[in-house]
Amino acid sequence: MRRGSVTAATAAGALMEIAGPDPVGILLLDDRACPGYGWLALTGLVLAAAGALALSRFAEVRT
Numbered sequence: 659m660r661r662g663s664v665t666a667a668t669a670a671g672a673l674m675e676i677a678g679p680d681p682v683g684i685l686l687l688d689d690r691a692c693p694g695y696g697w698l699a700l701t702g703l704v705l706a707a708a709g710a711l712a713l714s715r716f717a718e719v720r721t
């Protein structure tokens with residue numbers, strides 16, 4: 659943690675919690691969104707990723 663920030667590490671961890679299991683569920687377990695709601699699932703994934711990236715960039719306290 660000496661070279662990086664805790665905020666960036668937390669944001670990266672949150673992003674991997676979202677982006678890691680999705681391909682496994684879709685590709686290996688044949689998991690799908692309800693018919694007609696695929697756009698909502700994709701929107702949620704994009705918003706969660708954008709939030710994690712914003713957290714890593716803007717949440718660092720400057721001293």
